[in-house]
Amino acid sequence: MPRVGVSELVTLSRVIAGGQLLRYRGGEQGFTSQFEEKLTKQLGVKHALTVNSGTSALISALAAAGIGPGDEVLVPAYTWVATAIAPLAVGAVPVLVDVNESLTIDPEDIKRKITPYTKAIMPVHMLNLVCDMDAITAIAKQHRLKVIEDACQAVGVTYKGRRVGTIGEAGAFSFNQFKNLNSGEGGAVLTNDDRIFTRARMFHDAGSYTREYAFESNEAVFCGMNLRVSELTGAVLHAQLPKLDPLLKRLRKRHTMMTKQLSKTKKLRISPHNDPDNAVGLTVIFDRPDDAKNFAGHHGVERLIDTGRHVYTNWQPIMTQRTFHDKMNPWKWANREITYSNDMCSKTLDILSRTCRVALGAQYPMPVMQMRARMLAKAIS
Incomplete structure (x- = not known):
């Protein structure tokens, strides 16, 4: 921000x-x-x-x-x-x-x-x-x-x-x-x-x-x-x-640098990106959830399944289909029965359990982020 x-x-x-x-x-x-x-x-x-x-x-x-x-x-x-x-x-x-x-x-x-x-x-x-x-x-x-x-x-x-x-x-x-x-x-x-x-x-x-x-x-x-x-x-x-584009420019530079460092290890993969030349966000994916969990122990890293609030299984009012008044409940007048279950998007849960977000630290000087990148790469090499 x-x-x-x-x-x-x-x-x-x-x-x-x-x-x-x-x-x-x-x-x-x-x-x-x-x-x-x-x-x-x-x-x-x-x-x-x-x-x-x-x-x-x-x-x-x-x-x-x-x-x-x-x-x-x-x-x-x-x-x-x-x-x-x-x-x-x-x-x-x-x-x-x-x-x-x-x-x-x-x-x-x-x-x-x-x-x-x-x-x-x-x-x-x-x-x-x-x-x-x-x-x-x-x-x-x-x-x-x-x-x-x-x-x-x-x-x-x-x-x-x-x-x-x-x-x-x-x-x-x-x-x-x-x-x-x-x-x-x-x-x-x-x-x-x-x-x-x-x-x-x-x-x-x-x-x-x-x-x-x-x-x-x-x-x-x-x-x-x-x-x-x-x-x-x-x-x-x-x-x-006026601060928006300079912020994104800093993120792109840090993404390039961080990706270069983390790509040196074979224990993770840089997550695919739909426009890699303009990437300003970085996530990495592991083969096993435990490896992602261990990596998330480092500063500036979080495993996405552990963030909770962004995962559909934790959307309590959606999963239970409750609104403030029963007669104002859109599920009641839907054209077909809509059902939700904790395992309905199991592919998503699997990906989130093996994926970590790596902060790019736009607020920090580049040398600080370069040092952090080397430390993260060394920790999993």
Whole structure:
């Protein structure tokens, strides 16, 4: 994550001194709007809409894309639970799909999980690792499915010359404390589709029909929610955006260096990557779970099965299919019975038990990370 410092403080001070903390406050263009304009230019996408969390971005994107009751949405079995919760918020149900050794949704299992009720695929770019978007978009085109990219853990990352989150019909970013852009909480919807943007803007703001901007289509106004951000969030993001690409550049350099060192041992493999030339996240895979567990004992290394919260078996409200009210439970009106079990994505569990994430330490000087790389390589040689 980028460091929070003087630039954020200065920008926040300007907002506070002005006394206008609301984003929508008449015709004046505030920091949030400026952030969105700069973000679209930097990412090469037509529209960006800032919302109050990555979860809200996912929900807004699904609603804007027309996903609703009775629909099935394919989500990976390794992600933060919000990816699976988001379809429920619009009345759809999540169908869990295995990941492959790249730790992203497996295109082959996507094909197996498609039913007549499938309406969308939600590929997740986990840990700054990119999905096989060529394969996913080809499948989606063949089956006329929407692609809603969860790029919450990969803000700004590139896949074959395009920024993730801008490839599908819509994408979602998170600006949570631990993300590549950090405003504590926050998110964004990205899209090149005018209608999806119009609908997302309506959905995220219950008062959208009172705003001074003109909608880009003849979309009828519908009831929305309040998922807006304040100018305080927009100010932090506006100050942080120039730090994004330098951060990714540092990660790429460290990935190259760390991969070179760890590749010297035959006791592990560098996990496959769907765009290795632009990799900014690093994981390694072992033949045996115990070897991965032992490797995770070193500083800056974690075995993914042990992180728990990102593994589908620990998504208690999903696995038990419970919502706040029984009559608002999307599983009750699904077109077929949807069942979940702890072993339904056993391939994912096996991969996670043998895979470790290696921190690239963008906040540390390169010599420090070079020393750590040599120590890790020596420890398993």
